[in-house]
Amino acid sequence: MRNFFIFCSLILFYSCSDSKATAELIVINGNIYTVDEEFGKAQAFAVSNGKxxxxxxxxxxxxxxxxxxxxxAKNQTIxxxxxxAHCHFFNYGFVLQELDLVGTKSYKEIVQKxxxxxxxxxxxxxxxxxxxxxxxxxxxxxxxxTLDLLFPDTPIALGRIDGHALLVNQKVLDLAGINEKTKVEGGEIIKQNGKITGVLVDNAEELVNKIIPRSTKENAINALLDAQKVCFSLGLTTVDDAGLSKFAINLIDSLQQAQKLKMRVYAMVSVxxxxxxxxxxxxIIKTDRLNVRSFKVYSDGALGSRGAAMRAPYSDRENHFGALVTGVEKTKEIAQRIANSDYQMNTHAIGDSANTFLLKTYQKVLKGKVDRRxxxxxxxxxxxxxxxFYKEIIPSVQPTHATSDMYxxxxxxxxxxxxxxxAYKNLLNEYGKIALGTDFPVEQVNPxxxxxxxxxxxxxxxxxxxxFNPENALSREETLKGMTIWAAYSNFEENEKGSIENGKLADFVILDQDIMTEDIHKIPETKVLSTFVNGERVYDIMK
Incomplete structure (x- = not known):
């Protein structure tokens, strides 16, 4: 009789085991924030076919x-x-190959570097x-x-942190044909006592960009792969690259198809x-890792270089208003053309004048159109x-800009x-969602x-x-949504990513501390233990 019961138990065990569906990956014992509609929690999930x-x-x-x-997962946070939602992924890869001046505290330090x-x-x-x-x-x-004195025959071009100003030496000015008579619309050639200082703002930079040696395809491939490595180590699985050429998009697509570039890219085409x-x-171009359905337009410059277009003069520079990088009529023409297509328009607007103009332009060309985002x-x-006006327009912002610029x-x-x-909370209250990014390499990559x-x-x-202006702080839940599901929504991708839910792409990150409950001042110390894309581990801290 005892052997009979053992026999029955074995039959029951194997029949139950065989009745289980097979998954490619199972994760258990996790402290999982699903970021679903209820912002629910879970302990485990199963993955199959990358979902x-x-x-x-x-x-x-x-x-x-x-x-x-x-x-x-041993109760680690997932x-x-x-x-x-806004970065310069491709450009960052090239930056990794160049002279890094971030964090320099004086011009003397720059010269030494x-x-x-x-x-x-x-x-x-x-x-x-x-x-x-x-x-x-x-x-x-x-x-x-000083650059002219030390490097009279070697061209030097050094970009400001925001990318909206460039310091060059005389050799570059000569190569680019820039002199005291050169005129630029939508930018400025900074002068002192009528002489060019070497600082070029906004559209004036384009005169130099034309003479900078082109990178090889090999350099470009290495740039993308180098950028991917850093991003995966920090938990990023999708990047919205704010301004890509046709060459860059085709290269990204080819590397993704060859399974060399596994990062998902939402491409904003340089207009x-x-x-x-x-x-x-x-x-629109849509693959499992590439989404090309938006254009990146520049309205004005940056606040740090006083190129942002303001409605009243800058408080620290008399009678200076900044400037529109793209002219009024040209912007309207571009907006109307994009409105007549299926594409999204994503416009850089920093100054209050630029924001006013863009919001009104958007409202006019989008009248009667729905879900254009x-x-x-x-x-x-x-x-x-x-x-x-932001009730109808998605604000895409970079929180570290506030804490970098607040001084x-x-x-x-x-x-x-x-x-x-x-004013991120104000913007969120109007639209109901907000997309968060970094603008790296303007800011650090670390989310x-x-x-x-x-x-x-x-x-x-x-x-x-x-x-800094604490009334515009976001809650932790709002912030995590802005870095996941709301960012996905801003890309028309909320049905395929941005939360841990049945049927969505199995992109997830395992962290070494709970960012939803840990002391906020310890959050910058958070380490990514593993990053997964399509259920595949693409980064592990131990490797």
């Missing part, structure tokens, strides 16, 4: 599914794959980026004099007549009366206009810094004590 098959408790998942690959860099690299054309005169004791723009013709005529990138300085932003715009600056800045409104030293 979440089921999400639930340990018991629910293990009773229904079996797998040759099971991960015990969130959906993070999305950077150039000397050291050139001793090691011996480049025929020195390229670098990342300087910010607002971080220096003397906050004036630098001049080219030009040629690109408008090509992409509108060919329609047009975006304004940065939405940095907004007039009080203009916030209501000097009020000097630029004054005590009244600063109230409508970096944990985005999370910290959005919630605390402080720098890494905990300044200011109560946060």
């Amino acid at each position: 979440f098959l089921a999400v639930g408790t340990n018991e629910e998942i293990t009773n229904q599914y079996k797998s040759d690959q099971t991960i015990d 969130v959906p794959g993070l999305i950077d 150039i000397v050291d860099f050139q001793k090691e690299k011996n480049r025929p054309f020195i390229l670098g980026r990342g300087w910010d005169q607002n971080d220096w004791e003397i906050k004036d723009f630098p001049t080219k004099d 030009s007549d040629e690109n408008l013709d090509h992409f509108i005529n060919n329609g 047009w975006r304004i990138e940065h939405a940095q300085i907004v007039s009080p009366e203009d916030f209501e 000097w932003a009020e000097d630029r715009v004054g005590s009244d206009r600063i109230k409508g600056a970096y 944990m810094l985005t999370f910290y800045a959005a919630v605390s409104r402080k720098d890494l030293q905990g300044f200011p004590e109560y946060g």
